Amino acid sequence: MTPRSDLVGVRATRAIVDLDAIAANVGALRRRLPACSQLMAVVKADAYGHGAPWVSRAALAAGASLLGVATVGEGAILRRSGIESRVVVLGSIGPTEVAAACRARLEVTVGDVSLLDALQAAVRSEHVAELVSVHLKVDTGLRRYGAVSDDVVLLADRICGDQRLRFAGMSTHFASADEPDEPFTVEQLTAFEQVLGSCRSAGIPIPARHAANSAGILTGRGIDYEIARAGIAVYGIPPSPEVPLLPGMRPAMRIESRIARIVPIAPGESVGYNRTFRAREQVAGALVPIGYGDGYRRSLSNRGWVGIAGRPARILGRVSMDQTVVAIPSGVSATVGDTVHILGNADDGAPSAIELAELMETNPYEVLVGIRKRIPRIFECQGEVVAVRKEDDWRED
Numbered sequence: 462m463t464p465r466s467d468l469v470g471v472r473a474t475r476a477i478v479d480l481d482a483i484a485a486n487v488g489a490l491r492r493r494l495p496a497c498s499q500l501m502a503v504v505k506a507d508a509y510g511h512g513a514p515w516v517s518r519a520a521l522a523a524g525a526s527l528l529g530v531a532t533v534g535e536g537a538i539l540r541r542s543g544i545e546s547r548v549v550v551l552g553s554i555g556p557t558e559v560a561a562a563c564r565a566r567l568e569v570t571v572g573d574v575s576l577l578d579a580l581q582a583a584v585r586s587e588h589v590a591e592l593v594s595v596h597l598k599v600d601t602g603l604r605r606y607g608a609v610s611d612d613v614v615l616l617a618d619r620i621c622g623d624q625r626l627r628f629a630g631m632s633t634h635f636a637s638a639d640e641p642d643e644p645f646t647v648e649q650l651t652a653f654e655q656v657l658g659s660c661r662s663a664g665i666p667i668p669a670r671h672a673a674n675s676a677g678i679l680t681g682r683g684i685d686y687e688i689a690r691a692g693i694a695v696y697g698i699p700p701s702p703e704v705p706l707l708p709g710m711r712p713a714m715r716i717e718s719r720i721a722r723i724v725p726i727a728p729g730e731s732v733g734y735n736r737t738f739r740a741r742e743q744v745a746g747a748l749v750p751i752g753y754g755d756g757y758r759r760s761l762s763n764r765g766w767v768g769i770a771g772r773p774a775r776i777l778g779r780v781s782m783d784q785t786v787v788a789i790p791s792g793v794s795a796t797v798g799d800t801v802h803i804l805g806n807a808d809d810g811a812p813s814a815i816e817l818a819e820l821m822e823t824n825p826y827e828v829l830v831g832i833r834k835r836i837p838r839i840f841e842c843q844g845e846v847v848a849v850r851k852e853d854d855w856r857e858d
C-alpha cells in the first residue's frame with residue numbers, strides 16, 4: 462500500500478486518535494446528564510495521552526461546555542492552540558503560579574486559605590482586567606485536595622466578598638465511584654450537601670456545583686448538579702470493570718506499527734537481553750520498533766502480545782527500550798512492512814487498554830498517559846487524517 466502523502470516521514474509506530482469516537486463518547490455522556498447540566502471534558506495529562514488541543518476541540522464541538530486540566534501549563538497550551546472556552550485548573554497550584562493562571566484566563570480551584578490569599582494578592586497587583594473565576598473544592602473524604610467542612614463557609618464568604626473574583630463553582634471528588642456498590646459515594650454526597658447547606662444558611666449564593674467524574678456519570682451519582690466532569694469515559698475506556706460504558710461509546714485510540722524485520726529463530730536460540738526466552742522449536746519472529754522508551758513497558762516481556770493478521774502474536778523475551786520481538790502466529794505468512802496492532806481490539810488480535818493494564822499491573826489511565834511523545838499522534842475524522850503531531854512538533858514555542 463502506498464503511504465498517504467501526509468504520513469510520509471512519520472514514524473511507523475504511531476497512535477491513531479479517532480476524533481469521531483471522542484465526539485460520540487462526549488455526546489453519549491452529555492445525554493446521560495439532565496439537559497441543563499454542563500459537561501466538563503477533562504483533558505489533563507495531554508488528554509490522557511490522546512493530544513489535548515485536538516481532543517478539546519472535538520469535545521467542545523460535540524457538546525462539552527468547559528475543559529478541565531491539572532496544571533497551569535496544560536491550560537496555557539490550550540490557550541496557545543487557540544482554544545477560547547472555559548478552562549478549569551482542577552488541581553492544587555502554587556502561589557507563584559497564580560499570575561500565569563490569570564494571564565491565561567484559567568479558572569482556579571481553591572482548597573485552602575493560602576491559595577486564596579495568593580489569588581487575592583495577585584488580582585490586585587497584576588491589574589487583571591477580567592474577573593478571575595474561582596472554584597471552591599470541598600474534601601468530602603478523598604483526603605487529597607480540598608477544604609475541610611469547617612473552613613468552607615469562611616472561604617466561600619471571602620470569595621463572594623471579593624469584587625475581582627467570580628465564584629464559579631463548588632466541587633468535590635469521589636474516592637470510589639468506580640465501585641458501584643460502595644456506599645462511600647453516597648456518604649460523600651451527603652457531606653457535600655451538608656456543606657452546601659451551611660453556605661446557604663450563611664447567606665452565600667451557591668454557584669455551579671460539581672461532583673461526578675466518569676464513574677459518577679455512568680452510575681448516575683452526582684449528576685443532578687450543574688456541571689459533571691468526565692475524563693476516562695471521553696476516551697472510550699470504562700472507569701472500572703464494574704462500570705460499563707453507554708451504548709455507542711468506544712475507545713478513541715489505537716496504536717499500530719509495522720514489522721521491521723523477520724527474525725528466524727532456531728531451536729535452542731534465545732531472544733533479547735538476558736536470554737529470557739529460549740526457543741524449543743523453530744519460530745518465525747517479527748521485530749517491532751516499540752519499547753519501554755515509548756511507554757510500552759518492560760513488564761510486558763514474555764507476557765504481552767500484539768496483533769498480526771488478526772491473530773495474537775506473543776512477545777518473545779524482554780521488551781527493550783526501542784524494540785520488541787514477537788512470534789508470528791503459526792499459519793500466518795507475514796512480511797516486512799505488515800501492520801502490527803499494539804493497542805486496539807480483539808478483531809485485530811490486539812490487546813485493549815484494559816488488557817494491557819492487567820499485563821502491566823496498573824490501570825488503563827496509566828497505560829494511556831504513559832504513551833510517550835516519541836509515538837506520533839495521527840488524528841482521524843471519518844477515516845481521514847486531519848492532523849499529525851510528530852515528536853518534533855512538541856517543542857514548546
Ligand SMILES: *Cc1c(COP(=O)(O)O)cnc(C)c1O
Nearest residue numbers: 503551634674675690691692693
Ligand atoms: C481527573 C479528574 C476527573 C476525571 O476523572 P475520570 O475518572 O477520568 O472521569 C474529574 N475530576 C477531577 C477533580 C479530576 O482530577
